[in-house]
Amino acid sequence: MTTEKQKAKEGELLIGGKPFLGQKQARNLLTRSLSSGRLAHAYLFRGPEGVGKQLFARGLTAAVNCAAAKGLAACGRCSGCRKFAVGSHPDFMLVSPEKGAIKIKQVRDLIKKLSYAPYEAGMRVVLIEDIHTMRREAANSLLKTLEEPPEENLLILTADSSRTILPTISSRCQTIPFYPLTLQETVEVITRENEELDQETAMLLARFAEGSPGRALLLHRKDLVSFWKQVVELIIDPAKTDEQHVGLLLQTAETMAGLKEDLCHLFGLLRLWIRDSLFSHSSRGATTTMGETRKDWSSEQYFAKLQAIDRAEKELKRNCNRTLVCEVLLFQLQA
Numbered sequence: 001m002t003t004e005k006q007k008a009k010e011g012e013l014l015i016g017g018k019p020f021l022g023q024k025q026a027r028n029l030l031t032r033s034l035s036s037g038r039l040a041h042a043y044l045f046r047g048p049e050g051v052g053k054q055l056f057a058r059g060l061t062a063a064v065n066c067a068a069a070k071g072l073a074a075c076g077r078c079s080g081c082r083k084f085a086v087g088s089h090p091d092f093m094l095v096s097p098e099k100g101a102i103k104i105k106q107v108r109d110l111i112k113k114l115s116y117a118p119y120e121a122g123m124r125v126v127l128i129e130d131i132h133t134m135r136r137e138a139a140n141s142l143l144k145t146l147e148e149p150p151e152e153n154l155l156i157l158t159a160d161s162s163r164t165i166l167p168t169i170s171s172r173c174q175t176i177p178f179y180p181l182t183l184q185e186t187v188e189v190i191t192r193e194n195e196e197l198d199q200e201t202a203m204l205l206a207r208f209a210e211g212s213p214g215r216a217l218l219l220h221r222k223d224l225v226s227f228w229k230q231v232v233e234l235i236i237d238p239a240k241t242d243e244q245h246v247g248l249l250l251q252t253a254e255t256m257a258g259l260k261e262d263l264c265h266l267f268g269l270l271r272l273w274i275r276d277s278l279f280s281h282s283s284r285g286a287t288t289t290m291g292e293t294r295k296d297w298s299s300e301q302y303f304a305k306l307q308a309i310d311r312a313e314k315e316l317k318r319n320c321n322r323t324l325v326c327e328v329l330l331f332q333l334q335a
């Protein structure tokens, strides 16, 4: 179910025919540049992960290559739009990190391709993703192109705001800041993508993702919410001395350990749940938004559980035995 209030206005950036949500500042800036015909030659889209930088860049690419675009809105019907939609537009180039970094060879290949005129569109768009992964040597080889790309080429770079990028790169681009979405916008984006998602889960995912629909969708794909619910059920189960319960706890610890790098997301959900329960506990009767909790825990117990998660996280960073860390954590969380 979607609670979409926003209807597409003329000239608005569209993704799959629907208005792009969030990033009002970026939309306004680029609408103005497009309508005045003063597009910069290189943009740097900088913001947190999963807030729509790549999607926005693709929407902008479609708009600049559309024969009947109005502002940021591509028509979706012309030959340029159709080619772009099926990923076969000859004047759109994507450069993504290979094995974790943008390599110097990729930059050299790109420069070579840019020396030829675009095939058909008025403008060739090059999207270089995750520029923060680029090392100095590769970056240096891009500087000249970035400063003065061959005519009819637009470069869009994206970067994670939590990562450093070389000042030689950022100073040669117009930076467009991207921001986390509101809770409601996040819910709308993720329910758009997953129509079967119930509102409660969507809300939970959105809260945990802190304004990053990309992160919320990742959690959903990995089915972490249902596993988190299982863990919570186990923690609040009062039958904790029961042999069967202990067996289940050890088994759950093993599944947790198997999550590997996604374990941090589960920890995040557990933290959110504990904070929520603590808030409900200290405000006497305020309802929790994250399901059941144990009524007999004191504030001190809640704080001890938060600390136990912090400790587990530190131990994992020190490469302690993952299963053992999860076992200890589960016993502490249910104590």
Ligand SMILES: [Zn+2]
Binding pocket: 065, 066, 067, 068, 069, 074, 075, 076, 077, 078, 079, 080, 081
């Ligand atoms: Zn079009």
